Amino acid sequence: MQLALFIIFGVLAVAGALNLLLQRHPINSALSLVVVMMSLAVLYWSLGAEFLAAAQVIVYSGAIMVFFVFVIMLLNAGEEERTTGSRAAYLVGFPGAAAIFCLLSFVFLSERRALGTTNIGGYLNHLTSNISEISTVLFTKLLLPFEVTSVLILVAILGAVVLARKEQ
Amino acid sequence: MIHLTPFQTFLLLSILKVVVVLVITLTSVAYTVLLERKVLGRIQNRWGPSRTGPFGLMQPLADGIKLFLKEDLMPIAAERPLFLLAPIIALTCALISIAVVPFGGMQTIKGVEMFNIADLNIGLLVILGITSIGVYGIALSGWASNNKFALLGSLRATSQMISYELALGLSLVGVVLRAQSLSLRDIVNSQGAHGLLSWNFFGGFQFVGFFIYIMAAYAETNRAPFDLPEAESELVAGYHTEYSSMKFAMFFMAEYANMITVSCVASLLFFGGASSPLGHLLPADFGGPILTAIFPILWFVLKVLGFLLLFIWVRGTLPRFRYDQLMSFGWKFLLPLAMLNIIVTSLIIALRG
Structure with a gap:
């Protein structure tokens, strides 16, 4: 059950993040960011951090993102034009992102003991x-x-x- | 008799509770509209709806049929997906928050609580969170319909709701401090000891918090005297100018569902929720098990009805605020007062305990 929650909302968060990058209209991007934040809140909750989840929804998706949407509405920002991007971004960006991903996963895997593990949904059942x-x-x-x-x-x-x- | 696992019983009973609560909420939304029209009529010295059925009781049904059968207009310049999404967000957020409201006593069947869809340990924060998400429905509707009046109305509504959310949240801290919990069930239980005298409004000296809450709640639900987002004389109809048929009905229902939720929260936090004002004057098992289950619901419904009447009375009495008055009232009066209330309440609790 908790694993299903994790998979659903993890996929939703990644899909929202990709949509944020691919959408051409700023308001659609802002709304995808809201989806990402809400799914992160559900993930926090399934890890037993219910206060963090509520704070995430109230502060980030409820207040900060509303201001983002507000500013986009007031500025009346139009659709952005799609460009091919600079060569430097392709040459440095993709290897850089891959390197950071590898570095982070190496650190997390090698320092697994020191960081400790958590049980998905393990804290949902007792009511502390x-x-x-x-x-x-x-x-x-x-x-x-x-x-x-x-x-x-x-x-x-x-x-x-x-x-x-x-x-x- | 089929034997069900605990999870299956939980699932079946939960679905049953959700369906029953949803039907009751939607019916009471429809009849709150009728109540408002009747009471406003009497306040303004006229009859209100009286032709459809006895005392106009079939009026909500007629309104519903009318809204269903109207043509569903879609402006050409509208941002189509968001235009469709906005009323859905507004209505969903208005209906979800009723899920954490405990509207009866503590009655369990096979380990499942009967008069509460979900008893969460952060129930109060869930309600605040859902209210803050509901802002998107209004903000997007105005922007997506590509209409100046709608955009102005939704900008007004959004800034008003964000500003008053602060005062609303802070006014509840005093109650949370007294109950030492964010679970709505615990907050109700903390007021049940001596009936009327242990309610937060009377015994808990939270009346300052209550008045801040009720004023902020009127602004949150965009009701008179803070109904600037839909000020007819300035903005046609505000954020739902371009909406017609069922999409308009969804905004309309969302407004009244929000009214009901706000009334539920006010009675839970400040007026003891489902607990009886008589306290222990009546014996605990008065009138058998069925009456013991029904009485708390009766008290709760009476309190909520009282708050709904207050909403209507205020609408019939007070004129609309000006926009700068609204903002300075919220930021310069309600917010500092709410903070003062928190300081005084926590000082008293610290001195006592």
């Missing part, structure tokens, strides 16, 4: 709430990084306010 565990870690062990991050976001908000302010 990982929200309380996340918040305990966040507010004791990781308090400083957490607060520093919030100050960082505050700075970004202040920057946005300064930029958007009317000229006197």
